[in-house]
Amino acid sequence: MLHIAFLVAAREYLENLKTKGFWMGIIFFPLIWTLAIKIPVLIEKKGVPTRYFVVTDPSGKWKALIDREVDRRHQREVLDELVSHARRHLKRPADRADWLDHWSTTTALDEFIEKGGQTGFLKELDGLFEAGTAEFVEPRRHFQRTELPSEVTEEPRNTLIDRLRPWLKGDQKLQIQGEPVGLFAAVIIPELVREAPKNSTKASDKNSNEGNIQFWSDNLADPALEQLISETVGRELRSAAYQARGMNQSAVQEIEAIRVPLVSLNPRKAAGEERVGLGDRIRQWIPSAFVYLLWVAVFVSSQMLLTSVIEEKSNRIIEVLLSSVTPEELMTGKLFGIALTGLTMLFLWIASAMGVLYLNTSKGSVAGTAENIPVDLLNLLQTTWLLPAFLGYFILGFLVFATFFLAMGSTCNTLKEAQNMMGIVMPVLIVPLLTIPFIPRDPNGTLARVLSWIPPFTPFVMMNRVTGHPPLIDVVGTLLLLGGFVAFEVWAAARIFRVGVLRTGQPPKWLEMARWLRSGA
Amino acid sequence: MPVDSLALQLQEVTKRYGDFTAVNGLSLSVPPGCIFGFLGPNGAGKTTSIRMILEIIKPTSGSVTVLGSPSALAVRKRIGYLPEEKGLYKKMKAWAIIAYFATLKGIDSRTAKKRAFELLERYGLGAFAEKKSETLSKGMGQKVQLLAALAHDPEFVILDEPFSGLDPVNQEVLEEIVVDLRRRGRTVLFSTHVMSHAERLCDRLSIMAGGRKIFEGTPAEARAMLPPRVRLRTTHSVAPLRQLPGVTTVRQLPDGAWELQLATGTDPQGILQACFDQRLVLSAFSAEAPALHDVFVHLVGDEAREVKLR
Numbered sequence: 001m002l003h004i005a006f007l008v009a010a011r012e013y014l015e016n017l018k019t020k021g022f023w024m025g026i027i028f029f030p031l032i033w034t035l036a037i038k039i040p041v042l043i044e045k046k047g048v049p050t051r052y053f054v055v056t057d058p059s060g061k062w063k064a065l066i067d068r069e070v071d072r073r074h075q076r077e078v079l080d081e082l083v084s085h086a087r088r089h090l091k092r093p094a095d096r097a098d099w100l101d102h103w104s105t106t107t108a109l110d111e112f113i114e115k116g117g118q119t120g121f122l123k124e125l126d127g128l129f130e131a132g133t134a135e136f137v138e139p140r141r142h143f144q145r146t147e148l149p150s151e152v153t154e155e156p157r158n159t160l161i162d163r164l165r166p167w168l169k170g171d172q173k174l175q176i177q178g179e180p181v182g183l184f185a186a187v188i189i190p191e192l193v194r195e196a197p198k199n200s201t202k203a204s205d206k207n208s209n210e211g212n213i214q215f216w217s218d219n220l221a222d223p224a225l226e227q228l229i230s231e232t233v234g235r236e237l238r239s240a241a242y243q244a245r246g247m248n249q250s251a252v253q254e255i256e257a258i259r260v261p262l263v264s265l266n267p268r269k270a271a272g273e274e275r276v277g278l279g280d281r282i283r284q285w286i287p288s289a290f291v292y293l294l295w296v297a298v299f300v301s302s303q304m305l306l307t308s309v310i311e312e313k314s315n316r317i318i319e320v321l322l323s324s325v326t327p328e329e330l331m332t333g334k335l336f337g338i339a340l341t342g343l344t345m346l347f348l349w350i351a352s353a354m355g356v357l358y359l360n361t362s363k364g365s366v367a368g369t370a371e372n373i374p375v376d377l378l379n380l381l382q383t384t385w386l387l388p389a390f391l392g393y394f395i396l397g398f399l400v401f402a403t404f405f406l407a408m409g410s411t412c413n414t415l416k417e418a419q420n421m422m423g424i425v426m427p428v429l430i431v432p433l434l435t436i437p438f439i440p441r442d443p444n445g446t447l448a449r450v451l452s453w454i455p456p457f458t459p460f461v462m463m464n465r466v467t468g469h470p471p472l473i474d475v476v477g478t479l480l481l482l483g484g485f486v487a488f489e490v491w492a493a494a495r496i497f498r499v500g501v502l503r504t505g506q507p508p509k510w511l512e513m514a515r516w517l518r519s520g521a
Numbered sequence: 522m523p524v525d526s527l528a529l530q531l532q533e534v535t536k537r538y539g540d541f542t543a544v545n546g547l548s549l550s551v552p553p554g555c556i557f558g559f560l561g562p563n564g565a566g567k568t569t570s571i572r573m574i575l576e577i578i579k580p581t582s583g584s585v586t587v588l589g590s591p592s593a594l595a596v597r598k599r600i601g602y603l604p605e606e607k608g609l610y611k612k613m614k615a616w617a618i619i620a621y622f623a624t625l626k627g628i629d630s631r632t633a634k635k636r637a638f639e640l641l642e643r644y645g646l647g648a649f650a651e652k653k654s655e656t657l658s659k660g661m662g663q664k665v666q667l668l669a670a671l672a673h674d675p676e677f678v679i680l681d682e683p684f685s686g687l688d689p690v691n692q693e694v695l696e697e698i699v700v701d702l703r704r705r706g707r708t709v710l711f712s713t714h715v716m717s718h719a720e721r722l723c724d725r726l727s728i729m730a731g732g733r734k735i736f737e738g739t740p741a742e743a744r745a746m747l748p749p750r751v752r753l754r755t756t757h758s759v760a761p762l763r764q765l766p767g768v769t770t771v772r773q774l775p776d777g778a779w780e781l782q783l784a785t786g787t788d789p790q791g792i793l794q795a796c797f798d799q800r801l802v803l804s805a806f807s808a809e810a811p812a813l814h815d816v817f818v819h820l821v822g823d824e825a826r827e828v829k830l831r
Contacts, residue, residue, distance in 0.1 A: 004625060007621075007624050008625075015610070015613065018612065311610070311611070312610075314608075315608025315609065315610070316604060316606035316607070316608040317608045317610060319602075319604040319606070320603075320604055320622065320666075320669070322575075322577045323575040323576075323597065323600065323602040323604075324597055324602075324622065324625040325625055502572075502577065502578065
């Protein structure tokens with residue numbers, strides 16, 4: 001029995017490996033991974049143009065502060081880029097490792113600006129770069145304050161915004177170095193900025209703009225400038241208030257520099273190891289990643305399964321097969337073959353994801369803290385029961401759906417008919433996908449617990465809960481339920497398969513299939 | 522002959538689908554080492570019977586014994602089967618398909634591969650061994666499928682409508698294969714509705730119509746079911762011949778010749794003598810044993826026509 005099923009599985013597996021679809025899937029996935037990492041970085045760097053904004057400030061003291069803050073943020077970015085440029089292109093970066101590391105502190109920015117910024121930095125490393133290293137290109141500024149368009153007069157102030165509207169709406173363009181560019185925002189600062197009550201950065205009296213800084217922009221997606229202005233002005237106001245109350249300026253700064261020494265600790269870990277490290281954070285999201293992989297694998301292989309059954313049916317190969325193997329052997333073989341295909345795909349995906357992560361981190365284009373994600377991941381997978389749990393839930397979850405698709409496929413003669421049937425199953429498949437982000441936030445909440453006990457969702461939801469330490473009753477109970485459900489499905493599918501595969505003509509009604517289950521004929 | 526020495530025995534096998542009875546009380550005995558023809562018009566229940574023999578479907582009632590076993594699947598390694606509707610895995614190579622089916626029948630994969638190439642070579646498909654089956658012509662594909670059914674050298678070969686779709690040359694090749702199987706002591710059961718193949722090949726045959734068996738025996742026994750006939754051509758009136766003893770009916774055939782059906786045991790020589798006595802000028806006279814075709818039409822003609830009209 002098993003020998004024959006193995007032969008069927010082997011053929012199924014090898015034939016799947018030969019299909020274009022399989023390899024497209026294999027290549028497509030890491031491609032997505034790479035793009036998902038690269039594109040935001042690219043957009044950040046190249047895609048977003050410098051955004052120009054105007055500030056009206058009758059008191060005259062804010063413009064300079066804002067300009068200074070805009071510049072400091074830009075210098076911070078220049079500094080970060082310089083450090084990663086140096087890490088990549090120094091002949092012996094290890095020699096300067098400490099020096100490079102020290103730039104990541106908050107106080108380092110002042111030092112950087114003091115020592116001449118970009119020029120000073122590069123002078124320090126003069127002659128240490130590898131031959132042929134490309135010239136460092138200063139990153140584009142995110143924000144740049146500019147003067148009011150020449151057609152617009154600042155007075156009268158209360159109608160200024162009406163005169164600026166065509167620019168803000170994009171009907172009129174600014175001329176910057178001969179290029180037409182849009183006006184991103186207009187910041188109208190009143191003569192006397194009103195201090196908002198504590199716990200509110202927005203004005204409490206929403207009907208009045210009196211005393212408020214007005215931030216006009218039709219781009220609501222990018223809050224960075226709005227925050228920058230609010231923080232800058234806020235800091236200055238606080239500083240003035242301290243002074244007004246006769247407090248020592250430098251003492252205030254010292255006090256403000258106090259940081260809470262907070263460490264995240266996990267009560268479940270052994271004494272001395274409670275500190276929450278990167279590995280722990282990865283462990284929080286990796287189940288979600290696995291759930292997603294499981295979902296994709298189920299989805300892709302269910303398609304393969306349908307295609308394979310329908311090929312045998314529509315070609316009438318099924319008859320020769322059934323004179324050589326029992327329907328149960330054929331079904332078992334197919335399930336094994338497809339499961340193996342799915343596992344191969346998963347393995348290659350995970351391997352390629354690791355590869356992509358590794359390549360990207362070693363080049364330093366992912367934030368410094370993520371430097372050794374692949375290593376952490378491997379350690380994590382080796383030392384916890386995450387991998388066995390994943391494999392277990394993968395196989396069970398796979399069986400839940402594959403068995404179902406196999407039975408459905410056996411009753412259809414064409415892919416079109418099968419796709420109609422898929423329509424009924426799709427909503428069930430979508431649910432676990434939708435719950436992926438919610439389960440880890442409250443892994444032992446009502447939603448998670450209820451869904452865990454619904455067999456088609458069990459593998460997805462329980463997989464997502466594994467690191468949330470679900471109660472033992474949930475683990476054992478749902479495993480038993482899932483096992484029982486799979487056993488029932490295999491039994492039912494074998495009965496439907498036996499009748500379905502030899503059937504031609506219209507696909508059966510649900511009621512009819514229920515009859516096959518009862519009679520077994 | 523005792524049951525366990527028969528290649529196949531069916532006893533009162535019936536298959537019903539709801540109200541429809543596809544096979545009704547079919548009993549058959551196929552001795553080993555013979556070629557058994559399973560004849561009948563379309564819709565007679567041949568394919569359903571074959572599926573029950575192979576245990577692909579279960580009979581509603583009755584028993585099937587194949588190679589001494591009540592379960593064909595238990596002896597499946599000794600059975601080869603070519604179904605009526607032919608199909609192959611499109612993306613698989615010709616040799617791989619043959620080898621795959623051989624391994625399912627218990628041949629180890631290395632031997633299976635070797636045998637696949639040998640068979641393809643022997644039957645003139647050597648050049649196509651590495652071709653995907655979707656690139657083969659229909660006839661070639663059918664040949665590949667036949668080879669797949671034979672690759673494990675089964676004792677009992679069941680071929681459902683093996684000749685349909687083959688050109689005359691390949692039909693002849695297939696006949697040779699079937700005869701060769703018998704020469705090597707194998708048992709062959711094949712279904713057909715083309716009588717000429719059955720006439721040339723069968724040691725025994727069974728005729729089915731409307732789900733029932735209406736004949737089982739040797740071709741000679743089948744022919745003996747029809748009375749002897751003579752055929753003659755004359756410009757004279759044949760009226761006097763109607764009066765002759767032993768002549769049961771006289772009818773004119775569409776081509777103008779006359780056919781006289783004789784009572785069993787009547788000597789056609791006497792009819793010729795009578796023609797001379799009556800001074801009938803004959804341009805042709807022949808006395809033939811009836812062909813299987815005539816037996817078939819005689820036995821199932823009405824039924825077949827009925828089926829066709831339905």
